[in-house]
Amino acid sequence: MLGGSSGERLCTPSTSAGPFRIFSVAGFQNRANDIVYCPPIVRQQSQHVEESKAIIYFGGDVQDFPESMETNRDSRGYMKYNLENSAILLREAFPHSHIIVIRPVRMEFKTFSCFDNFVRGNNAGVPDHTPMNHALQHLEKLLQNLSQRLISIPENEILDQAAQAAAAAAAVAAAAAAAALTLSNATVNSESSSSSSTAGDNSQEMDIDILQVQENVTVDADGAVIFPIVSAGTTETGAPLNNVDGVGNVNNGNNKDAAVNSHQESNNQQQQQQQQQSTAKIASTTTTTPVTNNVEHCNNSNDCSASQATLSTQQQQQQQLRSTPTTTTSDNNPLWWRENLNLDKSKLVLIGFSKGCVVLNQFIYEFHYLKTLTPDDSSMCRLLSRITDMYWLDGGHGGQKNTWITSRSLLETLTRMGMNIHVHLTPYQVQDDRRPWIRKEEKLFTEMLRRLNAPITRHLHYDNQPANLMTHFEVLQAFCQHVHSLNQQQQQLQQHGANNEPATVATNNGAGSNSNNLMDASEEAK
Structure with missing residues (x-):
């Protein structure tokens, strides 16, 4: 069924910009996921479907609908980062894009996010990666059916x-x-x-x-x-x-x-x-x-x-x-974002936070499978060509291996695809001596991609603060502030370029960070 949001959700009062809850969106075969959706809040000049952009977000443990988090003693303290608030954060960072937050199919003990529809895992969501679990096909079907469901709402x-x-x-x-x-x-x-x-x-x-x-x-x-x-x-x-x-x-x-x-x-x-x-x-x-x-x-x-x-x-x-006119040809149409809505044809940005990074890792396995074993699958190749960026935000899970992909063959395939790779970290994951494998695997992941000349950036946030679970969640806000800062810098460069003037760009590392918070891996190794 199509689902609206509950009374606990946040909304932009002056617009019809959501977030909206769409329940049980059908995907590959018998799989289905609940989705939180926010339409763009800034209209693109180009009306071509291929020029639109969709942000796909996979959250971490604890993150759920607010009313579910409220009833759990351990989750209640992190209500600020429920799935709907996360969608709003992403909407502010990507105002021209469709925001799609995919809810895990299971929340074990109302705590552990389990993305079984994308990657197999145990009761705590620890992944068991396989060469092919049809995760990409499931994502494509979700986007197709989500588009139809959104258009069908009166x-x-x-x-x-x-x-x-x-x-x-x-x-x-x-x-x-x-x-x-x-x-x-x-x-x-x-x-x-x-x-x-x-x-x-x-x-x-x-x-x-x-x-x-x-x-x-x-x-x-x-x-x-x-x-x-x-x-x-x-x-x-x-x-x-x-x-x-x-x-x-x-x-x-x-x-x-x-x-x-x-x-x-x-x-x-x-x-x-x-x-x-x-x-x-x-x-x-x-x-x-x-x-x-x-x-x-x-x-x-x-x-x-x-x-x-x-x-x-x-x-x-x-x-x-x-009484406001809502014809599709009017620039004043408040539902302009539904015009030619076809999310699976949009450019795709994939974002995983914490446990949600296991889905991105499964995608890497399937990239390799599709590119090497089934290169004639034209439909999947078209989908892969639309993925422009992938963001790993402080990835981690309860297992003791495979937090980060370290296989050279898999990373070579990822590099050949030419998408931009972004890594955002906090000391909570990569400086925890009780889980040293996370630091080692992330270092191998980043350094190997650099040696392969992949377009990768790495940022360490809150390096001068004690490692704790709250700063782990706050990487979401730091990441969104970082993206917003880059957007401002790009706008300044464009403005100065149009005026043929040299641009002086200020660096904004976000709240709670200083000039040492964003560290390049090559600089860190010196």
């Missing part, structure tokens, strides 16, 4: 979801403005009544309530309001929220200012709407949650004035978005 359902997200953002913005006003009034009242202990106690109680309302408001770099992941306790930027009861309210007495109650009501309206989104499925056989549900919520409230105002705003925004 436009009004996607636009309704975007309208609901925009209405939720408006409710949060109204609550933020009202909370700021009340906070200012409360400060004045507190100063004027400081001689009265009773008044002072009420003012302090009010301040606590107001702060809880404010903590539900997040604004991104573009000034757009982002609604939070309620159950996860995190925002899109990953900042923790210290909500008391999960919805940002504190029930600690009846001595509340009327304005504070109004803000709480607006906040409750936001939560009600997010709960509605959790039941909504983006599917051709389902319909979106009607706005009348908000009316029922209002009728069950003590004070409906704020909720009715919010409801009016929601109805207006939904009506405005529905």
Whole structure:
């Protein structure tokens, strides 16, 4: 079935840019995977399918849907890097590309990612690589069927979801403005009544309530309001929220200012709407949650004035978005990304993080098989020719070998394919004395590809920080910042080249790193 996202997902309120959950996408033979998809947020000038780009991401252990991670004690601390947030990170780094996050077919003990549809493995996801497991065929079928599923979603359902997200953002913005006003009034009242202990106690109680309302408001770099992941306790930027009861309210007495109650009501309206989104499925056989549900919520409230105002705003925004022309020939079409959608014909960028790197390693086995044993397979050769880049992000798994490919024949085949190879590491994997084979295998992988003159880059992040699991996850953010920095440098070079001026490019190593964090392997060996 086609799946929409739950109430816990993050969304860009002002667009229909997802992320969307598409459940049980069919692949090779009887295989299927759940997929998190984000369309491009910047339109390419070229409309040719071959010029589009798809980012394929395979995550690591622990990474799953947010509601699943929340119920696991060990996973809860890494909610910031759930699959949907990871899709959003990648979307910011690759704004012109389709983002496709492939969920593991199994999550053993809600912890171990098992990509059985791509590579055989045990209950902990430790891989058993074989020359051919039809992983590439499975990927191709996934892309074909994902394209069909996305195209089949009725436009009004996607636009309704975007309208609901925009209405939720408006409710949060109204609550933020009202909370700021009340906070200012409360400060004045507190100063004027400081001689009265009773008044002072009420003012302090009010301040606590107001702060809880404010903590539900997040604004991104573009000034757009982002609604939070309620159950996860995190925002899109990953900042923790210290909500008391999960919805940002504190029930600690009846001595509340009327304005504070109004803000709480607006906040409750936001939560009600997010709960509605959790039941909504983006599917051709389902319909979106009607706005009348908000009316029922209002009728069950003590004070409906704020909720009715919010409801009016929601109805207006939904009506405005529905009335927007959506013809395929219009540049204003919010679903332009579905025009000529054919993801298996796009240029492909393959990214593996941690355990997800075992899928990339299996691809290398199958590259060699297809190039040497079945070179006449024209369909697969066309797919291979579309892969432009492969990224290994701090690869690792629970086994004691085959974390990195070290076979010369396999790496020779990889080199002949001419794709760009990128390695991003942290001390968590390559400086752990308890697992020395990871460091040795990665060194062989990198040095052998260099000797074969493969186009490879290597970056070590957080080298001056203690090795821990959090920095291991944060390589995702460092990698995305690195890509964003390279994009900015390229834009500067193009601009200066057009003006025939010398360019001075600044290096940005990302948050939490310094000039020694990005180390080339050749420099490290000196």
